[in-house]
Amino acid sequence: MPDEPAPSPTGGPPDDPLFFCDPTTRRVFLTRAAGASAAVTLGHGLFSGPDAQAAVQAEAGGGEAGGEEEVTLLINGRQTKLRLDPRVTLLDAMREHLQLTGSKKGCDHGQCGACTVLVEGRRINSCLSLAVMHDGDKITTIEGLGTPAAMHPMQAAFVKHDGFQCGYCTPGQICSAVGMLAEIKAGIPSHVSADLLGEMSASEEEIRERMSGNLCRCAAYSNIIAAVREVSGDKTGGEA
Amino acid sequence: MKFDTPALDNPIDRTRVIGRPTDRIDGPAKVTGTAPYAYERNDVAPNAAYGWIVGTGISTGRIVRIHTKEAEAARGVLAVVTYENAGKLAKAKAHTARMLAGPDVQHYDQAVALVVAETFEQARAAAKLVRVEYAPNKGRFDLAAEKENAIKKDSQVGPADTATGDFPAAFARAAVTVDATYSTPDQSQSMMEPHATIAAWNGDELSLWTSNQMIAWAVRDTAETLLIAPEKIHVSSPYIGGGFGAKLWVRADAIMAALGARAAKRPVKVALSRPQIPNNTTHRPATIQRVRIGAGKDGRIDAIAHESWSGDLPDGDIETAAFQTRLLYGGANRMTAHRLATLHLGEGNAMRAPGEAVGHLALEVAMDELAEKLGIDPVQLRILNDIQHDPEKGPERPFSSRKLVECLTVGAERFGWAKRNPKPGQVRDGDWLVGMGVASAFRNSPTQDSAARVGVDAKGLITVETDMTDIGTGSYTIIAQTAAELMGVPIERITVKLGDSKAPVSSGSGGQWGANSSTSGVYAACMKLRGELAKKAGFNVNEAVFEDGQIRAGGRNISLGEAAGPDGLTVEDKIEFGDMQKKFAQASFGAHFVEVGVNAVTGETRVRRMSGVFAAGRILNPKAARSQVIGAMTMGVGAALMEELVVDKRFGYFVNHDLAEYHIPVHADIPNQEVHFLEELDDKSSPMKAKGVGELGICGAGAAVANAIYNATGVRLRDYPLTLDKVLEGLPSIV
Structure with a gap:
């Protein structure tokens, strides 16, 4: 464990690494998602037959009486109250309802990482999370990290090292990198960590492993590693 | 000028x-x-409605009936567009298949309807209420099975067949020969931003805020499809989340958004969902390639032949996999041939370095096989067969500039090629068998x-x-x-x-x-x-x-x-x-060097090092050019090790049609990559004295990986991707 509490990448990740596996998180998820889960599950069209058709019709009707739910989102320090169809993902709430289009939709299935944002300091795929599950949550998006005139160090490092080309995966890569460095500082191990309880380093191997949920088809991978390493300040574990 | x-x-x-x-x-x-990318242009169309495309559920046949009433009655729905109410449409000449099916269906997941609703969620849900009855036909989906029925067809960019000298005679008398057949699978461009468009009509004028590589083609093809004058169409595409050939032409998102906006009488935004992209849009077609090379004992090539078979929809085009073989190495007796089979698998079309990307996967492995038979170092074999003019046309058509030999020698030095053990399967690092491979890189520079x-x-x-x-x-x-x-x-x-x-x-x-x-x-x-x-x-x-x-x-x-x-x-x-392109052969060149480790127990391949040296005229911005090259090298690793659209040969579609199932390289797959550009100015190419560099890096990168796997294991694989199951079959059993 690090001696000091994990510093905030965005103004407020937890200093207790156990936060990341806090069972209450899951409980909160189950409770909040209950209202929307039926519609979401059926939305994938895995079922067939008359029951499924009825369910699809029910979903097209907008769920229970087509009702909307109220949710308060605290994004980039700004509080917004929204009435949303419970099927709206956190990603679409931001992109389509709040004009926060910095977070990208590459797959809408949690496969590419382009939609990565920080929720309570922790990186998540915002396309896999319903907006109504985040009532009161503190969310940081790429727009909250910095602006063209005042870039976050990670954003500036991506420009300097050309850690992108088309730019579409980039906000997700940057949010993911910021969250990932906080995880390393909090001592959370990865698949490639030699010692699960020891101090973690931001080595190239660790970064590659931990960033592998963020796809880049332009494949600026080498450059992203250089950018993240520079921001991490880690001098150990690099390749010769 | x-x-x-x-x-x-x-x-x-x-x-x-x-x-x-x-x-x-x-x-x-x-x-x-x-x-702002296309779908995000809230500034131009703040009141846009949402469209969701319904794709066909069969690969070939006819639509008997489309039931849209339930969808139309669903909450928030503004319009449902099908061929029955879309108005008269035509197929643009640049499209192989139409952007909207009906009454005939040309491929799986071809657009059959667009549901337009107030919200994204409503459109997506209502789309599931559109029911379509089909009368399916029996389609053809298996390239290997259709190979014998393939026909000769010239490409837009060159002839199907070429011949110089007398290849059969020269091959028959050659001291050392290679005759090998390779296969490459269908591949998906998989750019990160899905195809997306916001369409708005102002009277008879159409605006498309879209994601497109070729603006003038987009105007032309939209005009041809919608049967309106090109002067009435405005296309804007300032930021594009990757293309790799997938966005060379307008696709269903643009055409269906335009039709949806006309029907709903307001702007409509449409993005293809990720799982629709591989079957609805274009892909790089699979190939079967036969390469024959005949050389003297000194390593000089006297006979070289490259034949390629690929498939496409009726009226489609060939994958020009043999094109680099016309120009890359010398040899007085040569031939190339391309044959096209009819396959009902969506539109085969351009993906980064069409032709050459997969052509190198065959030719450059065949060169490795030849080097081994000759007992000549594969770098030296390539240097021996360098040629400074178009080998078909002779010295009267020299290359405008060609530094292949320098790329190979400088690259070998930088990589430490001299340390390679030419005998396969000799180098071990724990459980890992370690090997090195080389390949040339050639890409025409139009x-x-x-x-x-x-x-x-x-x-x-x-x-x-x-x-x-x-x-x-x-x-x-x-x-x-x-x-x-x-x-x-x-x-x-x-x-x-x-x-x-x-x-x-x-x-x-x-x-x-x-x-x-x-x-x-x-x-x-x-x-x-x-x-x-x-x-x-x-x-x-x-x-x-x-x-x-x-x-x-x-x-x-x-x-x-x-x-x-x-x-x-x-x-x-x-x-x-x-x-100038007629007078001088114009191409950019390079050399790839790769070190892999192949796990002796699992057969898993890991790329340990990648290094490339390239000559592409003036490098306009070395930082951006290097990024283009490392990206292309990575796509080459994908082609070698993992990328494959798996065909369901019963129903005729790509099964693994999303980013979870169609594997592209991730961070953990790619080591640090070294790129070195040679000084070169090409005064025949343009006043900038530059040449193309964006696709060069993929050409040969995968072949260098394949050759490194052979050097590591002694297992020669010719059917891509070179997955661990194929490697394991050749590895000695472990007791």
Whole structure:
């Protein structure tokens, strides 16, 4: 464990690494998602037959009486109250309802990482999370990290090292990198960590492993590693 | 400006701005999420409704009936568009299949309906209520099975068949021969941004805010499809989340958004969902390739033949997999042939380095096989067979520039090739068998006419407008560098506006012609502007020097802004390429070196090192060019090790049609990559003296991986991707 509490990448990740596996998180998820889960599950069209058709019709009707739910989102320090169809993902709430289009939709299935944002300091795929599950949550998006005139160090490092080309995966890569460095500082191990309880380093191997949920088809991978390493300040574990 | 004689010394040669590793000028917008991509243009259409495309559930056959009533009655639905109510449509000549099915179905997941609703969720849900009854036909989906029925068909970019000398006789008498057949699977471009469009009608005028590589083609093909005049269409595509060939033509998102907006009488936004992309849009077709090479004992090639079979929908095109074999190595007796089978698997079309990307996967492994049979180092074999002219046409058509030998020798030195053990399966590192591989890189360097408008205002600020696109290639930056160099101002004084059909028609982004062609168009416009400014200021243009924001001649100087006058000055010009491509073979070259580890227990391959040396004329921006190359090298690793659209041969579609199942390389798959560019200026290519670099890096990268796997294990694999199950079959069993 690090001696000091994990510093905030965005103004407020937890200093207790156990936060990341806090069972209450899951409980909160189950409770909040209950209202929307039926519609979401059926939305994938895995079922067939008359029951499924009825369910699809029910979903097209907008769920229970087509009702909307109220949710308060605290994004980039700004509080917004929204009435949303419970099927709206956190990603679409931001992109389509709040004009926060910095977070990208590459797959809408949690496969590419382009939609990565920080929720309570922790990186998540915002396309896999319903907006109504985040009532009161503190969310940081790429727009909250910095602006063209005042870039976050990670954003500036991506420009300097050309850690992108088309730019579409980039906000997700940057949010993911910021969250990932906080995880390393909090001592959370990865698949490639030699010692699960020891101090973690931001080595190239660790970064590659931990960033592998963020796809880049332009494949600026080498450059992203250089950018993240520079921001991490880690001098150990690099390749010769 | 005509370009029909070699370039002389010109102001680009000053290289104060061009040729420098400048950070991307669009970088701050992209890293802060403020660069707006197509689906995000809330500024132009804040009241857009949402469209969701319904794809066909069969691959070939007819639609018997479409039931849309339930969908139309669903909450929020504004319109359901099908072929029955879309109005008259045509197939654009550039499209192989139509963008909307009906009554016949041409491939799986072809658009059959668009549901337009107030919200995204409503459109998606209502789309599931559209029921379609089909009368399916029996389709053809298996390239290997259809190979014998394949026909000869010329490509738009060259003939199906070529022959020089007498290949059969020379091959029969050759001392050492290789005769091997390789296969490559269907592949998906898988750019990160799905195809997306916002469409809006203003009377009979249509605007498309879309994601497209070729603006003028988008206007043309939309006009042909919707049967409206091209003058009525405006296309805007300033930011593009990757293309790799998938966005060379307008696709169903654009056409269906236009139809949806017409039906709903308001702007409509449509993005293809990720799982629709591989079957609905285009893909790189699978190939079967046979390569035969005959050489003397000294390693000199006397006979070389490359044949390729691929499939496409009726009226489709061949995958030009044998094209590099016409030009890469010498040999007096040679032939190439391409055959096309009919397959009902969606539109086969361009993906990064069409033809050459998969052609190298065969040819460059065959060269490795030949080297081993000859007992000659594979780097030396390639050097031995270098040729400085078009081997079909003879010395009268030399290469404009060709540094393949230097790429190979410098690359071997930098990589430490001398340490390679030529005998396979000898080097171990724990459980890992370690091997090294090499391959040449060749990619034609075509050029396309390209126009630009350049203006300078009273403050000396310069604006460049062209319909050129930046698909991640760095167009914004290299165009700004070009204008800054020619006008003698810092890059901060240049504004670049791209991707709008109101701007002069450029080369667009494709075929690795974009950087060289579009900057040459900007060169032409800037030279014209220099002439007019000099004239206005009373200078002799041939003496005028443009630097530090000033025009200097004959001991006088004047600022650009003053010379332009209070209203500024704007000109337009175009680079028109003459017959230099006919007189000179024009291509860029490189050499890939790869070290892999293959796990002796599992057969898993890990790329440990990758290094490449490239010669591509003037490198306009080494930082952006390096990124293009490492990205292409990575795509080459994908082709070698993992990328494969798996065909369901019963129902005729790609099964693994999303990013969870179609595997592309991730961070953990790619080591640090080394790239080195050789100094080269090509005065036959353009006034910029540059050549294409965007697709060069994929050519040969996968073959170097395959050759390294062979060197590591002694297992020669010829059917891509080289997955661990195939490696394991050849590895000795472990007790």
